[in-house]
Amino acid sequence: MRSEAPAAQSRDVLLKRFETLNEIGVALSSERDLKRLLELILEAARKFANADGGTLYRVHDNHLVFEVLRNDTLGFCMGGKTGKHIDFAPLPLYDKEGNGNHTMVVAHAALTGETVNIPDAYSAVGFDFSGTRAFDAKTGYRSKSFLTIPMKNSAGEVIGVLQLINSRSDDGSTVDAFSEAEQQLVESLASQAAIALSNRLLSEQQENLFESLISLINSAIDEKSPYTGGHCERVPMLTMMLAEAVDRSAIGPLSDFKMTDADRYELKIAGLLHDCGKITTPVHVVDKATKLQTLFDRIELIDTRFEVLQRDLEIARLKGEINDEEHARQSAAILVDREAVRVSNVGAEFMPDAQLAVIQNLAKRTWQPVGESPRPFLSADELENLSIRKGTLTRAEREIINHHIAMTIKMLEALPWPKHLLRVPEYAGGHHERMDGKGYPRGLKREEMSVQARVMGIADIFEALTAGDRPYKLGKPLSESIRILGLMMQDNHIDADLFEIFLRERVYMRYAKRFLPPQQIDRIDWAKIPGLSAPLREFLTEADSGR
Secondary structure (H helix, E strand, O other), X not given: OOOHHHHHHHHHHHHHHHHHHHHHHHHHHHOOOHHHHHHHHHHHHHHHHOEEEEEEEEEEOOEEEEEEEEEOXXXXXXXXXXXXXXXXXXXEOEOOOOOEOOOOHHHHHHHXXXXXXXXXXXXXXXXXXXXXXXXXXXXXXXXXXXXXXXEEOOOOOEEEEEEEEEEEOOOOOOEXXXXXXXXXXXXXXXXXHHHHHHHHHHHHHHHHHHHHHHHHHHHHHHHHOHHXXXXXXXXXXXXXXXXXXHHHOOOOOOOOOOXXXXXXXHHHHHHHOOOHHHHHOOHHHHOOOEOOEOOOEOHHHHHHHHHHHXXXXXXXXXXXXXXXXXXXXHHHHHHXXXXXXXXXXXXXXXXXXXXXXXXXXXXXOEEOOOOOOOEEOOOHHHHHHHOOOOOOOOHHHHHHHHHHHHHHHHHHHOOOOOHHHOOHHHHHHOOOOOOEOOOOOOOOEHHHOOHHHHHHHHHHHHHHHHOOOOOOOOOOOHHHHHHHHHHHHHOOOOOHHHHHHHHHOOHHHHHHHHHOOXXXXXXXXXXXXXXXXXXHHHHHHHHHHOO
C-alpha cells in the first residue's frame, strides 16, 4: 500500500493537469485579444512545467519575433498585454547564404518542427549557447534546463515557438530537467494554443480585409467628392469619442451604458460605413457649391445675358433711342441686378425677402439672342434654384441627398453580418433620425433608437457644422456649432442626455484640438448656449476658466 500511494498521488496530479489543460483550451479559444492570448499561452505553459522563465516567439518574415518574455527570478515581465515593450531584435531563421540557423535552439525548433528538451545548456552539444552564458555572467543568473516547443497550425506550419527555462522543483530549491510528462503536457498545450493563435490571426486578417474593403468604398466616394472622404473618416472618430465618454459616465440616465470590446468594434464599423450609400449619389449634387451649379456653374450663362442687355442698351444709345443719362441709369441697374444674382447664387443660412423679390422680378424680364425671339431672362429651373432660401439644394436635390441613407441601409441590410456585427445597419442607418420622429428615412423616435445610433447622429451633425472642407460653406466656429446643437436639442432633434455628456466630458474640445484649425476654436460664452441647465452651465464655465 505504501508503494501505491505515490503512484496514486502522481495519477491525481496528472489528472488534475489534464483537467486544467482542458480549461485552458476553452479559455484560449474564447480570448479575442491577441496580446492577452499570447500572454495566456506562455503563463499556462510555465505553470504546467513550473518553469522559472519563458519566451513566446512568433514566426514572421523568416524571423522569430519576441512576443512575451517572463522570468520570476530576474523580475522580467515584458510583452503581452501587461508587460513592458520588448525592443529585442528578431532572431533570423536563415543566414545570409540562406542556410538554416540550426545552431540556435529556438530557430532549430522552428525550422524542423521538433521539440528540443535540454537538461543543461552548459553541457549541450550541437547548439550555440554562448549568448546565454554571456547573459548569465552579466546578470548572475544560471540558465540550465530548456524546453523548446514549436507551435504548428492545422496545416502543419510552424507559426510560433514556446521556450521554457529552468524547471523548478516543487519547493523551488533546485532546477531540474523538464520531465517527459511535463514535455507532453506542454506539447499538448502548444498544439491547442497554436490552433487558437491561428484562429485569432485568421480572424484579424479577415477583419483587416473587411476594413480594407470599407476603406476601398470610402476611397471611391472620396474620388467622387474629396470632402465626403474626410467626413467618412472624422465621423467614426467623433462617434467613438462620444461613445467612450458615455461608457465612462457614472451619472445621469445613461450611467448604465457600457461597451465591451466587441461593442466598440461593431460601432466602429458602423461609423466607417454610415455614408456608404453616397456612392450612388450624383457628384454634382453632393458637391453643389452654388445654387446654379450642375456640371458647371450656370452663373456664367446668366452673366452672358447681362452682357447682351448691356449690348442692346449700348445699341439703343448709339441709334439715339435713349440719351446718355438714361443709358447710364439703365446700365447701373443692370449691374445691380447682376450683383444680386451673384449674391443669391451663393448658398446662405437664410435668403431675405427683398433679395428673393429681386430674383422674381428679374425672372419676369426678357432677353433676346441675335436673330431669335425674346426669351425669359431666367428659366424656370434657374428661378427655382436662385430662390432657394437656405443652402444650395432644391427640394428634389435634397431628396436625392437624403436618399443616400436609404441606400446605406439597403446596402448594409443585404450583407450577411456575423452575430457580433448584426447591429451595424441599425447604427449606421439611424444618424439622420430625430428624437421626435421627424427624421428620415424611417421616422424613428428616441425610444425606438439605440444609444449608438443617437451618438452617431450628434457626431454627424457636429462634424458637418465644423468641417472646413465643404465646397459650399466655411466651417463654423466652435461656439456657433455648439449653439446650433443646443437649438437642435431644444427642438428635440438630438438626444438631450447625450448632448450633456458631449459637453460635460468635453468631447467637443478633444475633437476640436485634433481636427479644427486654431482660428475655429474660439471662446464659448455658455450663457448664450440654449437649453443648458444652470448646474451644467456653471460647471462648463468653471472648466473653461481652469478653476
